Amino acid sequence: MKKILAALLILVLAMTGMALAEDVKVMTYADYAAAAIDDEVVIECYVQAHQSWWDNKITVYAADQDGAYFLYEMACSEEDAAKLLPGTKIRVTGYKGEWAGEVEVMDASFEFVEGEAYVAEAKDLTEVLATEELVNYQNQLAIFKGLTIEAIEYKNGEPGDDIYVTLKQGEGTYSFCVERYLTGPDTEVYAAFAELVPGDVVDITGFVYWYNGVNTHITAVAKAE
Amino acid sequence: MMKHGRMAALISLLCICCLLLSGCHGANEQSAFHLPGHFDESRTYEITFWTKNDTNMTQVEIYNNTIAEFEKIYPNIKVNMRLYTDYGRIYSDVLTNISTGTTPNVCITYPDHIATYLTGQNSVVALDEMLTDEKWGLGGSQIKFDAPTRDEIVPQFLSECEFNGHTYALPYMRSTEACYVNKTFVEKLGFTLPETLTWDFVWEVADAATAKDENGNYLVNGQKTMIPFLYKSTDNMMIQMLRQKEAGYSTAAGDILIFNDTTRGLLKNIAEHVKLGAFSTFKISSYPANFLNAGQCIFAVDSTAGATWMGSDAPLIDIPEDQLVEFETVVMEIPQFDPENPRMISQGPSVCIFNKEDPQEVMASWLFTQFLLTNRVQIDYSCTEGYVPVTLKAQQSAEYQDYLAREGEDNQHYYDIKLKAAKLLLNHVDDTFVTPVFNGSASLRDAAGQMIEEVTKGIRRKKTVDDAFVDDLYKKMTSLYRLTPAEEGSQAVQQLSGPLPQTAVLLIVCLAAAWTGIVAYGIIRWLKDRKIANSKKND
Structure with missing residues (x-):
């Protein structure tokens, strides 16, 4: 009798597990990249950084070993936001969207997933900056070396808000940004720009964000050696 | 377990009641502001002004100039400006600050938002008395600059700031x-x-x-x-x-x-x-x-x-x-x-004043608020975009009329699309409405x-x-x-009681089957034990 009951329980649990697993079809990065705009997407990825939590929403820069994701205003409690540390694995369900050229996951929700943490290393995209290939690296953490600062402008004219940085590489000019909700005035990178002036040659690290063209969200800056 | 559950529910209910009784935002209760008979210029005041700007540097400059001009006239009042990128953030921050009693003094806002701010009792100053006071009211005799009178504000725009039987704001700019x-x-x-x-x-x-x-x-x-x-x-x-x-x-x-x-x-x-x-x-x-x-x-x-x-x-x-x-x-x-x-x-920012314990501090806020309606500020700011000044005094001024007449002279200050947009509203004020x-x-x-x-x-x-x-x-x-x-x-509950997803149904069936098995096993086990016990007794 015991054996029969044990077998029944195992069967029941297995069926339950199968039923739940059947519902979640996690996409690979390739699947995600191939999905059309407005398709529903389910991905597993690792938090790399996030903007400040607000109004039960959070915008996350995420990645896996194959690519990167921008999770725009994902539903998130303040309590869960505190747990979204770099490397944390999450499963995200939402819709693929595109806003001013930035491909993102919209209207998303997420759950924490057990797994080893992963933090991507910055990819050197210096040679790719001027090419059309750059868009393939959208949202990844990248480093661009030897860029010349052309202008540094504080949004609304004074420190406190975003910093717009115009950079030059060869003939090309690029607008990057220190996004205050990602790296605000109390961060090292924000303060570093107060010490820089046009003409300085710098190495820039940041997430390859898009706004009508590349608009990297800067996370670190250093004078080029 | 059941007792603990009930106790927890009771405690939760009591907590909710306490929160409701203490006001929606846990607001610091204040008594209503009444215009003092004078403004004490022997004292110094520091007031905060929250407003919105999203990358338009000309508007930022106008705000800075406005504050500088005002401080020249009233050197005992210092105005600290804080710029926000969007109105939603201002709204959210004000709500947070109402509960801690740290609201700004003067704030650019929308009447819809003020209606929520008012859940903190007397948090926003009702301006009724201040609109008409001969000395300190709009354009009053004691005001040290050329402020508009109540009658010089476009009546429709002013009426948009009236609700619950009071005027809680002044219009600052209008657009459609x-x-x-x-x-x-x-x-x-x-x-x-x-x-x-x-x-x-x-x-x-x-x-x-x-x-x-x-x-x-x-x-x-x-x-x-x-x-x-x-x-x-x-x-x-x-x-x-x-x-x-x-x-x-x-x-x-x-x-x-x-x-x-x-x-x-x-x-x-x-x-x-x-x-x-x-x-x-x-x-x-x-x-x-x-x-x-x-x-x-x-x-x-x-x-x-x-x-x-x-x-x-x-x-x-x-x-x-x-x-x-x-x-x-x-x-x-x-x-x-x-x-x-x-x-x-009809849309566009309005300006409200938050109540403070010190009526003289509110007076300082009121003076600055009036200054935002002077011709210089109204004309300069409206010309940065297709805004329209909210005072007839500014709209009818020779300077503003000249500006309108120069539509298309260049693609900057007189950019034709901008001026046409402003004229669209000026020509249709009677066709506008607010909710x-x-x-x-x-x-x-x-x-x-x-x-x-x-x-x-x-x-x-x-x-x-x-x-x-x-x-x-x-x-x-x-x-x-x-x-x-x-x-x-x-209705929301009805929504939740709709048909369950297939997987959820399967899960429930499985769990029910598992529990049935466990209970059945328990009963069989109990019957068996009982049988053994009975047979031992009989032995």
Whole structure:
């Protein structure tokens, strides 16, 4: 009798597990990249950084070993936001969207997933900056070396808000940004720009964000050696 | 366990009651402000001014100059300005600061927001007495600058700041929405712009613009991208459509009327055009101005206060130069259902004063607020965009009239699209309207726009927008924005009691089977033990 009951329980649990697993079809990065705009997407990825939590929403820069994701205003409690540390694995369900050229996951929700943490290393995209290939690296953490600062402008004219940085590489000019909700005035990178002036040659690290063209969200800056 | 559960529920209930009794935001209760008989200039005051600016440096300069000029006149008052990128953040921060008693002194805001601020008792100063006081009122004898009197404020704009029987703000700037049209493309498609745009005309042209060639390029622009009709503020879109149709939105008392058949019809109609690719929104696609200027949009509806971004020659451009397309831009009223009786929203920032324990500090705030309505500030600020000054004094001044007369002299200060946008409002003040203000009206506005967003996204995500979709949407909005009284709020519960997903049903069946097995095993085991015990007893 015991054996029969044990077998029944195992069967029941297995069926339950199968039923739940059947519902979640996690996409690979390739699947995600191939999905059309407005398709529903389910991905597993690792938090790399996030903007400040607000109004039960959070915008996350995420990645896996194959690519990167921008999770725009994902539903998130303040309590869960505190747990979204770099490397944390999450499963995200939402819709693929595109806003001013930035491909993102919209209207998303997420759950924490057990797994080893992963933090991507910055990819050197210096040679790719001027090419059309750059868009393939959208949202990844990248480093661009030897860029010349052309202008540094504080949004609304004074420190406190975003910093717009115009950079030059060869003939090309690029607008990057220190996004205050990602790296605000109390961060090292924000303060570093107060010490820089046009003409300085710098190495820039940041997430390859898009706004009508590349608009990297800067996370670190250093004078080029 | 049961006892603990009940105790927890009781404690929770008590906590909720305590919170309700202490006010929605745990507000610091204050007594109402009364205008003191004098302003003590022997003391110094430091006041904070929260306002909004999103990258328009000219506006920032005007604010800085305004503060500098004011401090020259009243050297004992120091004004600290804090700039926000959007009104939503100001609203949120004010609500947080009401609970901690750290509100700003003066704040640019919207009446809908003030209605919520008022849940903190006396948190916002009622200005009734201050509007007319002979000495310290608007344009009073003791004011050290040339402030407008109450009668010199455009009555309609001032009335927009009156609710609950009081005036809680002064208008600061006013705008409406305009439709910025790529006339070149309209004509290329074989249409002629009417004197007043109608919804039928806009939809017809927009639908026609979705035709593509065999390579997937749009015929009208030869590009891969074309959103013929793009709306910035979908809450305004729904509100204005309903008003034009004289359909329900809300009553002045705050009864929610929006979930009606007219709204349903509008949503289903919008869905039909989304299906063709004729319509999208700012939240889904991006700024209408950018698509318009890249030749990827024909009808871009945005505020008249966004006019400097519109058109091939706009002074402010947000797309790479190589994406700019040359075309003729026309500024028109938003589309209408009845062109003979056009209706359009009146919008724009107002300014309110937060109450403080020290009446003299409030006086300092009041003086600065009046200063924001002086001609210099009103004219300078309104000229940065397609805004209109809120005082007749400024509107009728020779300086402002000269400005209006110089339309198109250059593509900066006298940019023709900007001036046309301002004139659109000046010519239609009597056709403007505002929605009723009450605690919750800000949420209703959000819901109005969100319904259009949801329908648009729904179609794009291959869902069917039919009556069932709209029914669900109404329930979702009702619940999300808490738009119904408690007893009607149970609709949300009904939504939850709908059919369960298949996996959930399977899970429940499995769990039930497992528990049945466990219970059955327990009973069998108990019967067996009992049998053994009985047989031992008999032995």
